[in-house]
Amino acid sequence: MSENKVEKCVIIGSGPAGYTAAVYAARAAMDPVLYQGSQPGGQLTITNDVENFPGYPKGINGPSMMMEFQEQAQRFGTDIRHGMVTAVDFSQRPFKLTIDEKDEVLAHSVIISTGASAKWLGLESEQRLNSKGVSACAICDGFFYRGMDVVVVGGGDSAAEESTYLAKLCNKVYLLVRRDELRASKIMQERVLETKNLEVLWNTETVEVLGDEEVEGVRVKNNKTGEEKDIPAKGFFVAIGHKPNTDIFKDQLDMDETGYLKVEPGTSKTKIPGVYVSGDAADKVYRQAVTAAGTGCMAALDAERYLAAEKVI
Numbered sequence: 421m422s423e424n425k426v427e428k429c430v431i432i433g434s435g436p437a438g439y440t441a442a443v444y445a446a447r448a449a450m451d452p453v454l455y456q457g458s459q460p461g462g463q464l465t466i467t468n469d470v471e472n473f474p475g476y477p478k479g480i481n482g483p484s485m486m487m488e489f490q491e492q493a494q495r496f497g498t499d500i501r502h503g504m505v506t507a508v509d510f511s512q513r514p515f516k517l518t519i520d521e522k523d524e525v526l527a528h529s530v531i532i533s534t535g536a537s538a539k540w541l542g543l544e545s546e547q548r549l550n551s552k553g554v555s556a557c558a559i560c561d562g563f564f565y566r567g568m569d570v571v572v573v574g575g576g577d578s579a580a581e582e583s584t585y586l587a588k589l590c591n592k593v594y595l596l597v598r599r600d601e602l603r604a605s606k607i608m609q610e611r612v613l614e615t616k617n618l619e620v621l622w623n624t625e626t627v628e629v630l631g632d633e634e635v636e637g638v639r640v641k642n643n644k645t646g647e648e649k650d651i652p653a654k655g656f657f658v659a660i661g662h663k664p665n666t667d668i669f670k671d672q673l674d675m676d677e678t679g680y681l682k683v684e685p686g687t688s689k690t691k692i693p694g695v696y697v698s699g700d701a702a703d704k705v706y707r708q709a710v711t712a713a714g715t716g717c718m719a720a721l722d723a724e725r726y727l728a729a730e731k732v733i
């Protein structure tokens with residue numbers, strides 16, 4: 421890489437959004453450079469089977485699927501690089517990006533696909549049994565627990581949505597709420613309370629996820645009475661929120677109070693022409709691989725139009 425080279429398009433992130441943006445950008449002669457970040461392949465690499473991505477009728481495991489995304493992006497010439505974008509400067513043109521706190525890269529356009537990370541409780545057993553019954557996505561993994569008993573943790577809209585979704589598939593759902601009320605919207609609260617096979621355990625916290633090779637139950641504690649008990653369950657779903665990976669864009673791009681980047685509705689455009697967002701970094705509602713891929717495509721098309729208008733391509 422020559423010192424003063426200005427890349428036409430730099431994509432930050434290697435989940436479905438980033439790789440889809442790369443496929444489109446590479447095929448549009450934008451010579452994209454993609455930085456993979458700290459978790460190459462993104463959130464899907466910590467998922468087992470993906471059965472809801474169209475085009476895989478037999479399902480595919482998350483890491484294999486992300487290898488295929490990467491291969492497809494490489495096939496058209498995407499320059500895929502290890503490394504983390506640790507700072508950006510969108511106040512100057514070309515834009516300046518810092519890689520791993522040392523190298524600098526200049527870019528005419530940037531596509532942000534940094535995703536979001538599920539929040540976890542921080543228990544050793546939760547980490548050990550991740551993908552062996554512990555999940556942060558009911559829509560992705562709920563199907564594997566049909567007819568079984570599962571436990572969900574959380575009290576917000578995500579927990580309400582995931583527990584009611586699971587109640588349609590599972591025999592019984594326990595929702596662990598650490599206070600004596602839900603934070604979720606009124607309508608979601610009503611849905612939770614009206615669902616017959618969904619039992620809310622108030623003032624209840626997780627002590628430990630039980631099981632050696634896979635989840636067999638959950639030890640819980642009532643934080644008012646101190647009473648502990650074990651709930652037999654095959655699945656443990658953590659739904660205590662997500663954190664978008666957008667810290668490096670603070671003060672440069674508009675974001676909501678929780679850090680999700682704001683885009684012009686129906687587009688991937690930020691307030692800075694030449695900077696686009698795709699995937700979960702701007703989506704706290706849908707958060708699916710297929711929606712991330714869709715917005716990755718949008719970001720590449722928006723960037724292509726910008727670069728053409730600027731006569732870069």
Ligand code: NDP
Pocket residue numbers: 540541573574575576577578579581598599602603604659660661662704705
């Ligand atoms: P929230 O931050 O709204 O809720 C997190 C929940 O998890 C809270 O009830 C919180 O408890 C609980 N929690 C946090 N940490 C722990 C812990 N360590 N142990 C146990 N419980 C814990 O996150 P959501 O993901 O639910 O929602 C994020 C945003 O996305 C919200 O604005 C929501 O409205 C929106 N959303 C909208 C949807 C829709 O419109 N369909 C669907 C999903 C989300 P406490 O209440 O005690 O703090």
